[in-house]
Amino acid sequence: MSEKPNFLDYVNVYEFECELPGSKQKVKFKPVTTGQIKKLLTYENETNYVIQEQALDDLISSSVLSEGFSSDELYIYDRMYLLMELRKKTKGEILEFKIDCPKCKSQSINRVNLDELEMKQLEDVNDQLVDFGDVKVYLRHMKRKHQKRDITPNLFPKKLTSTQQGYIFQVLFHACAINKIETPKGIDENIDMKNRIFFIENIPMQQMEMIKNTVESMEFGWKLENKIQCPHCGHEESEEIPIQQNFFG
Numbered sequence: 001m002s003e004k005p006n007f008l009d010y011v012n013v014y015e016f017e018c019e020l021p022g023s024k025q026k027v028k029f030k031p032v033t034t035g036q037i038k039k040l041l042t043y044e045n046e047t048n049y050v051i052q053e054q055a056l057d058d059l060i061s062s063s064v065l066s067e068g069f070s071s072d073e074l075y076i077y078d079r080m081y082l083l084m085e086l087r088k089k090t091k092g093e094i095l096e097f098k099i100d101c102p103k104c105k106s107q108s109i110n111r112v113n114l115d116e117l118e119m120k121q122l123e124d125v126n127d128q129l130v131d132f133g134d135v136k137v138y139l140r141h142m143k144r145k146h147q148k149r150d151i152t153p154n155l156f157p158k159k160l161t162s163t164q165q166g167y168i169f170q171v172l173f174h175a176c177a178i179n180k181i182e183t184p185k186g187i188d189e190n191i192d193m194k195n196r197i198f199f200i201e202n203i204p205m206q207q208m209e210m211i212k213n214t215v216e217s218m219e220f221g222w223k224l225e226n227k228i229q230c231p232h233c234g235h236e237e238s239e240e241i242p243i244q245q246n247f248f249g
């Protein structure tokens with residue numbers, strides 16, 4: 001039996017810590033390694049949104065060093081925050097990504113400094129109420145476990161156009177945010193996902209807007225919405241910084 005060479009004691013010794021803006025939990029982590037990227041690349045051609053997210057869960061779990069940490073318990077915006085911190089300590093704070101201009105159809109590279117984004121703390125962890133009169137909707141601060149339970153791979157069938165995929169995602173995301181619904185007859189809790197989806201798809205557009213606005217107001221962490229200008233035609237648009245596309249690779 002040969003002894004373990006000394007240098008192995010010095011591999012993976014880099015440690016960082018950050019405080020999550022939602023739970024205020026302090027999390028110790030190490031930068032992402034080439035070995036982890038290799039594993040992430042096995043999902044490269046995966047088009048199912050849910051499975052892509054699971055790959056990121058694995059990446060988080062294998063990078064966090066804090067004891068008793070569970071990615072399921074992360075608020076979704078804390079999870080995003082943590083992914084950004086991981087990215088910064090792995091590859092630096094400059095992120096470059098391709099954008100397609102909707103106006104002149106040309107492609108260009110956008111560059112953003114992740115340290116210069118706006119930051120928002122979570123102040124109120126309680127459900128937020130959207131009041132339609134007889135119907136009152138309680139929206140929760142979603143955690144990763146809520147998404148995992150409610151948004152399953154089979155809800156994204158193959159051969160969807162990206163517009164269809166975007167639509168389905170919107171419906172599922174807002175359905176997942178519903179914690180309970182109060183009517184004059186009482187409070188419905190633990191509503192199954194099928195009925196929450198039905199609710200979202202069948203309320204008037206105006207009420208849907210109210211739900212959307214409230215869910216949006218509950219966002220926190222780094223603001224991913226970013227103003228992007230096309231260098232070819234000058235067209236300006238607000239777009240979200242992509243966490244998936246070449247984020248760690």
Ligand SMILES: [Zn+2]
Nearest residue numbers: 101104230233
């Ligand atoms: Zn353009």
